[in-house]
Amino acid sequence: xxxxxxxxxxxxxxxxxxxxxxxxxxxxxxxxxxxxxxxxxxxxxxxxxxxxxxxxxxxxxxxxxxxxxxxxxxxxxxxxxxxxxxxxxxxxxxxxxxxxxxxxxxxxxxxxxxxxxxxxxxxxxxxxxxxxxxxxxxxxxxxxxxxxxxxxxxxxxxxxxxxxxxxxxxxxxxxxxxxxxxxxxxxxxxxxxxxxxxxxxxxxxxxxxxxxxxxxxxxxxxxxxxxxxxxxxxxxxxxxxxxxxxxxxxxxxxxxxxxxxxxxxxxxxxxxxxxxxxxxxxxxxxxxxxxxxxxxxxxxxxxxxxxxxxxxxxxxxxxxxxxxxxxxxxxxx
Numbered sequence: 001x002x003x004x005x006x007x008x009x010x011x012x013x014x015x016x017x018x019x020x021x022x023x024x025x026x027x028x029x030x031x032x033x034x035x036x037x038x039x040x041x042x043x044x045x046x047x048x049x050x051x052x053x054x055x056x057x058x059x060x061x062x063x064x065x066x067x068x069x070x071x072x073x074x075x076x077x078x079x080x081x082x083x084x085x086x087x088x089x090x091x092x093x094x095x096x097x098x099x100x101x102x103x104x105x106x107x108x109x110x111x112x113x114x115x116x117x118x119x120x121x122x123x124x125x126x127x128x129x130x131x132x133x134x135x136x137x138x139x140x141x142x143x144x145x146x147x148x149x150x151x152x153x154x155x156x157x158x159x160x161x162x163x164x165x166x167x168x169x170x171x172x173x174x175x176x177x178x179x180x181x182x183x184x185x186x187x188x189x190x191x192x193x194x195x196x197x198x199x200x201x202x203x204x205x206x207x208x209x210x211x212x213x214x215x216x217x218x219x220x221x222x223x224x225x226x227x228x229x230x231x232x233x234x235x236x237x238x239x240x241x242x243x244x245x246x247x248x249x250x251x252x253x254x255x256x257x258x259x260x261x262x263x264x265x266x267x268x269x270x271x272x273x274x275x276x277x278x279x280x281x282x283x284x285x286x287x288x289x290x291x292x293x294x295x296x297x298x299x300x301x302x303x304x305x306x307x308x309x310x311x312x313x314x315x316x317x318x319x320x321x322x323x324x325x326x327x328x329x330x331x332x333x
Contacts, residue, residue, distance in 0.1 A: 002184055014182050016065045018175065019189015022168040023058055026196075027051055029164040043157045049088040050161075050199060053081035054192050057122070061188030071250040074191075075119070081195060082118030086111055091202050093117060094209035097221050098296045118198045124231035125194030127238065129185050131258045132268035133177050136169045136185065137276045139193045142227050143169075145283060146200040150207075152215040158203055165196050177269065194231075201228060217287075219296045222303055226286035229307045230257075230279050237312075260314040278310050285310075 001013040030047050033039075039047070060077040063069050086092055092114040096102040105113065129135035147162030175183045185193070201224045207213060208220050217223050225232070234257050239249040247253075254263075261271035289302050 002186075012182075014184050016184045016186035017062065017188055018172050018183040018185045019058070019061060019187075019192055022165075022172050022185070022189055023054065023192055025168040025171065026164050027054070029167070030160065033160055039157070046089045046091075046157065049085050050196075053084045054195060056081040056084075057191040057195055058188050061186060061191045065186040065188055071248075078119045078122050078191070079115060082115045082122075082198075085199060086114045086118070091199065091206050093202055093205050093221075097219050099219070099221060099300055100297060114202055117202060118195065120235075121198035121201070121228060121231070122191050122194040124228070124235035125197060126187060126190040127235050127256065128231045128258075129190040130256055131262060131271055132182070133173060133272040134258055134268075134275060135190055135193065136173050136176060137272050138230060138279060139197060140166050140169050140173075141276055141279055141283075142197055143200060145227050146197075146204055149204055149215070150200075153207065153213045155207065158200065158207075161196065161203075162200060165193065169193070197228065218290045218293050219299050222296070222299050223283075223286055223290065225300075226283050226303055226307075229282050229303075230275060230311060233307050233311050257311060257314060264314060264317055275311075278313075282307060282310055 002016045003013055030051070034044060034047055056077050060069060060074055064074065092110045093105065094110055095104040125135065125139070128138055143162045143165050147159055147166070150158035150162060172183075172185065172189070175181050176185065204224060205220060208216055237257075238253065238255045241255050242249045242251055242253065258271050258275065261274060262268070266274065285306055286299075286303055289299055294302075
């Protein structure tokens with residue numbers, strides 16, 4: 001159970017092992033599909049490696065939810081889970097598509113950077129799970145974008161990964177948003193879901209690098225970046241704030257974007273809808289930018305300028321006498 005504290009956004013003790021339910025539905029779907037579809041060895045290795053990594057993160061999260069696990073131990077487990085998938089499945093970031101003048105990556109750097117990307121996205125998504133519905137909704141939207149890309153390119157296995165996750169999360173949302181049967185995702189769920197999103201994003205980049213695809217974008221890494229822009233931006237921002245204050249970047253606080261929306265008087269559901277809507281606008285804008293076939297560095301610059309403008313708008317608002325208004329002179333990040 002999660003006991004409310006000063007920085008909590010809830011007032012009642014709430015179960016925190018909702019991620020177990022999502023894991024069960026996700027893993028059973030994968031296993032049954034593998035059995036009935038009679039998958040070939042490469043896809044079976046992917047399933048086994050993916051489930052091995054997920055199980056490591058699941059048990060780390062369960063222990064952290066029940067007791068308390070140090071950031072160091074969680075980090076070691078996350079690296080181990082990521083390394084299993086990167087080494088066993090060869091799902092890696094092979095090149096940067098010309099971004100900053102970088103093309104194909106050296107084999108050793110590709111492996112290390114891919115493991116780092118897994119770990120970063122796992123932690124970024126873990127920090128997203130702060131209010132009801134937010135983490136699951138962001139994951140559903142991200143997985144939907146990835147899933148349709150895989151569908152357009154006929155990758156049945158990755159389509160299964162994407163939509164199995166969506167199915168489990170939709171079921172979880174019915175409890176997470178309930179007033180009488182509420183349950184939280186917990187670290188057991190947020191780390192697992194972040195891991196699957198990282199796997200989808202890196203698989204998408206790997207597929208585009210080593211195979212001929214039917215459908216792609218001018219600069220695919222930037223699209224992946226925009227799909228995961230909210231957890232990435234929010235994590236980088238709070239880490240910088242904590243470091244500037246002389247605190248550990250892994251220490252808890254109420255500096256997240258969703259906390260700002262709650263402090264402005266929005267409900268959990270309203271704050272979630274606002275953030276998901278902004279994320280949809282971010283992805284749509286990136287697709288529009290990409291359609292002009294610009295230079296990759298120009299696209300990156302535009303996306304990096306657009307993301308803070310869209311996501312950090314709550315920090316140019318203030319609540320006064322029950323009304324919310326813009327306050328540009330007091331802009332803080």
